[in-house]
Amino acid sequence: MKEIHCLKSLFRWLLLLLGVLMMLALFQHKLIYHPRSYPADYQPWETSSLELLRYQTTEGSQTAYYLPPKNGSVQRVWVLFGGNAGLALDWLGLLTQVNPSGVGFLLIDYPGYGACEGSASPEMIRISTREAFQAWQREYGIESQPGWATLGHSLGAAAALQFAEDHPVDRIVLLSPFTSLADMVRHLFGGWLVPLLRHHFENRKPLQVVLERNPFPAILIVHGDRDEVVPVQMGRELAALNPGQIEYLEVPDTGHNDILSKLWPRLHQEFAASL
Template identity: 40%
Template sequence: MKPLTRLFRLLLITLLTPVLFLLGCQSRLIYYPRGYDENYRQTLTSHRGVAIPYTTGQGAQVAHYIPPKKGGQNPKALWICFAGNGSLGLDWLNYVDQWDPSFAYLMVDYPGYGDCKGIPSPRKIRESSLAAFDALAKHLNQSPEQLRPRLGVVAHSIGCAAGLMAASELNISKIVLISPFTTMTDMGKLLLGWPLCHVNMHRFDNRRELAQVVEQGAKVVIFHGTADEVIPISMSRELAEAHPGRVTLYEKEGWDHNRILHGVSQEIGAAMSSMVKP
């Protein structure tokens, strides 16, 4: 083999190795699925929650409905909850007791999480979220059109991407985001640099989806901690600055990526309440 050919092959292998590695394992770098244990199920029961089973192309899926504590079966608002990539839908039960008791919640798990089958991706998460809403409408014996005016989204981290996709599809006008990113490619650039950031098969794009929901008339509130070690607050600043008057950013001094949920839970609830008509 000629020295020049050998050098070319060595360079090609050097360049392709990280690309092939990322193609093969990037799902494991983005998603951290896990199942439910008995403690979750006991907490669900204590909140009078029920499982909402449905089926997608990924197989059997399960979301969970938490009815309002007061107001009967007609909640003042119905919030669809989307968790971060290392959390489960029912982790939102840690916060709902601090929020308006007339609210109800649909807690969505991504494919592969909780009691859901499959493997997550943007397309599959979008499909599952919409199917969960349709399944809930059937459970409540109401049409999707009857429920839509009361819908809101509350979401954290990667859940902000899932929530914005659902809000865009369902024309939801009440949206609370905690620690969102701009795009998954931007996150890749932070972690991997250029050009490996473009070896990305999970192209969540919150810039695009946020612009869509704002165009549809949504009001959006963002909370982001100044000490966020995962998603820089500059990303939320960019999202808010792109839509003055429609997107409000609250910068929370000293809070990091996960503890912000506990630290400002009451403020999150207040923001949710401010979006709901008396």
């Protein structure tokens, strides 16, 4: 009888463990992505030069935003990607302080974010970004063929590297990047959960791809030394892939969410870099 009781207890614990694993597998999307929508009355394009780019993917209707140059024709377009709780139009508060001649900004919302339908995943973010690029080309590419650059923060750094892998760019800025989502899972929960991961962002490979190009783009990786979300060691590891080609900047007394405000003067320089 004692053995039967022990087996029943073991079986209950195994069922509990299986339930926890299934919950983690099914609900990891909510742990990775934190989508938000815009308020119904928030329409900054009605009072600014911001332009909407609407397009379709298998996830449904998508909307990106284009902020054209204030002065002159477009010579470079920066494609900007926010973090896992960010929205494309969150960039406007900072971009209103920028006035580089000949520079436009393409602001990307992930599927399920802002006015976009569907659900985010590495694959769907990549597809949506490709379609946003094509939508820009259809609308503006006849008049000009500018250079392209990209900037991403946190999860957005992975999206920026996807864009750089798929398109020729001359500048890349990565803020608080992780090495991979698998490494983040190991850091937060331990390696035993990695096999359950269904969202595979891997930043080493696309970074190595762009490093092999000739000419290779200017690459800047920035990390706060007190980042409480993505360990600073991950930024160091990515920069170490090629210290000769990657500029690495570690910002003192800076965490994960205040890096943009502290780095804004340097980003001004990046946006205005020679075309």
